Amino acid sequence: MFGCRSLLKQTRKRKRRKPDKFNSKRRKQNPQLTEEQQDFATEDGFSLKGSSPTQNYGVQPLGNLYFSSSPHNSRNTGLGNxxxxxxxxxxxxxxxxxxTHLGILSTVSKSFYVFCNHEPLWRNLVLENCNDGFLFNGxxxxxxxxxxNPAFDDSKTGSLGFKVKDFYSDYLFQSWLCANLExxxxxLERDNIIRRKxxxxxxFVSDFETPNKPVLLEGCLDNWPAMKIWNRDYLVKVCDDALFSVGPVQMKLKDFFAYADQAQEERPLYLFDPKFANKVPKLGQDYEVPVYFNEDLFSVLGNERPDxxxxxxxxxxxxxxxxxxxxSTSAWNAVVKGSKKWVLFPPDVIPPGVYPSLDGAEVACPVSITEWFMNFYESTKTWKKKPIECVCKAGEVIFVPNGWWHLVINLEDSFAITQNFVSRRNLLNxxxxxxxxxxxxxxxxxxxxVNLHDKFKKAIEASFPGIIDELAKKAEKRKAELEKPSFWDSVKDSNSGGFKFSF
Incomplete structure (x- = not known):
């Protein structure tokens, strides 16, 4: 898991693109939305969530300034120099x-009021200072x-905040928009992954694992107890007071569900815990590894294996x-409840809007998943190498080959199990x-x-003598076969550019 400081550092390296044009002339009327929300529905097919919107303090996209009767942008005047x-x-x-200082600074001007109430600032403060979890309070x-200060009644201060007139900012507006867009x-409609049952x-090995191709497998989870018994009540009861990793903090499951029911933000937290089966052994007994992924060579390391x-x-x-x-592991991801949208690119194709460092240690990307869809998804439709996409539903398993770029977003409340593994097909990599x-x-x-390579190689050679040399020889043979010229290449006259036949 990332420490909170490194998590914030990564967030700051991400770049937000300016939002596409917004037009409120054609409002998509929705009785569940307020008039203000309907103003932000666009003619491009966007719609806002029907639940109560998060507060944006009257922030508007910068383009609206050019249609305003006043040239005044309180964003600028309130920031001064x-x-x-x-x-x-x-x-x-x-x-x-x-x-404390954010609260004081918010009283200086309308502009500082908006900036200092930006929810991600307060989110970072909570995650930095509440390592033992938190009780989300709206x-x-x-x-x-x-x-x-548990005794403080913030309802008297106006929890919805004030609306600031004539405040224009693409960055702040898009943050709000991404938190509220459906x-x-x-x-979601593109589904071009191969499905097998x-x-x-x-x-599986010959058609997908060896050629390193994704596949969605159906019917693998039919015997999992989790498919029948996993729901919120069961998980809260069986997990009791166990603490799980949620971003950089540890939380009880019931407290995480309370957060999930209230929060509506651009980058919702999600529970992602590698020690769950140690903390609650019953969870590890509620599922079994699908037969296609039984070989996992990292297991030779025992307790020293990576998460x-x-x-x-x-x-x-x-x-x-x-x-x-x-x-460089491969993975499988099984959905027990809910559904997930997947977008995958092969190892030789870097997704649009994603900028990995030369050594691969860091990746700069859009602030949120929704923002990537808003600004980059459309361009992939014209690419020669289009991404592999699907919606993985409850009871389905997706195989993610090693080296493949992938993005995943939950379309509803979801529970899933995922494992990374090393098989003979991927050991050398x-x-x-x-x-x-x-x-x-x-x-x-x-x-x-530093020493993982040596430990792993030594353990493999002890458990499977000669396997590394054997796989290396096979790899060399395959490489030679691929480099071997075809019949037509062998008879082609390289000097004249024509063909030379010998009979």
């Missing part, structure tokens, strides 16, 4: 302040105040932005990855990053 700084930089600076600011139908292990299995619980909108699974010069920054899920 620092108005030339970008909104992102202003928020980065405010991120160094504590809650908003991150209220949660922070309640944690430090997923568009066209973002009841295939043999040999077919490899996780329980994943999250509300709609939570998920993982584009990444490649750790240590993993060993090569673990011995890279910068392995100490790339390897994850273990305290001993």
């Amino acid at each position: 620092i108005q030339t700084l970008t909104d992102e930089l202003v928020l980065d600076i405010l991120g160094f302040l504590g809650g 908003s991150w600011k209220s949660t922070f105040v309640a944690a430090y 997923m568009k139908h066209e973002w 009841g295939i043999s292990v040999d077919e 490899y299995r996780w329980i994943i619980i999250g509300p709609a909108g939570s998920g993982s932005s584009f990444h490649i699974d750790p240590n 993993v060993l090569d990855f673990l011995k890279k010069p910068n392995a100490c920054t790339l390897v994850s899920g273990t305290r001993d990053r």
Whole structure:
């Protein structure tokens, strides 16, 4: 897991694109939405969630300023001499302040009032200071105040806040918009993954694992007890007071569900815990590894193996932005409840809007998953190598080959189990990855990053003598066959560019 400081550092490296044009002339009337929400519905097919919107303090997209009868932008006048700084930089600076100073600064001007009440600032303060979990109190600011002064009644201060007139900011508006948008139908309709049911292990290996191709497997979870008994009541009861990893904090499951029911934000937290089966052994007994993934060579390390299995619980909108699974492993992900939208790109195709560092240690990407769909998804339709996409529903398992970029977003409250594994088809790749010069920054899920390669190789050679040499010889043979010229290449006259036949 990331420490909170490194988590905030990663967040600050991400770039937000300016939102596309917004037009309120054609409102999509929805009786569940307020008039203000309907103003932000767009003619491009976007719609806002019917539940109560988060407060945006009257912030409007910058383009609206050009249609305003007044040229005044209170964002600039309220910031004074620092108005030339970008909104992102202003928020980065405010991120160094504590809650007390943010509260004081918010009284200086209308502009500082909006900036200092930006929910992610208060979210970071809660996650930095409440390592043992928190009780969500409707908003991150209220949660922070309640944690430090439980007797304070913030309802008297106006929990909905004030609306500031003539405040224009693309950055702040898009943050609010991404927190309140529904997923568009066209973002979900493309389903081009190969689906299989009841295939043999040999077919899986030859058709998908060896060629490193994703596949969605149906019918693998029919015998899982989890499919029948996992629901909120069961999980809360069986987990009791166990603490699970939720971002950089530890939380009881009942407290996490309370957060998930109230929060509506751009990047919802989700529970992602690698030690769940140790904390609550019953959870580990409620599922079994599908037969296609039984071979897991990292198991030779015993208790020293890197983290490899996780329980994943999250509300709609939570998920993982584009990444490649750790240590060059492959993975499977099984949905027990709910559904997930997957977008996958092969190893040689970097997704649009994603910028990995040269050594692969860091990845800069859009602030949120919704923002990626808003700004980049449409462009993939014209790509030669289109992404593999699907909606994985309860009872289905997706195989994610090693090296594939993938993004996942929960479309509803979801429970899932995922495991990373190393098989013979991928062993050489993993060993090569673990011995890279910068392995100490790339390897994850273990305290001993530097020596993992040597430990793993030694354990493999002890458990499976000769397997590494055997796989290396097969790999060389396959490489030679691929490089071997075809018949027509062999008879082609390289000098004349024509063909030369010998009879």
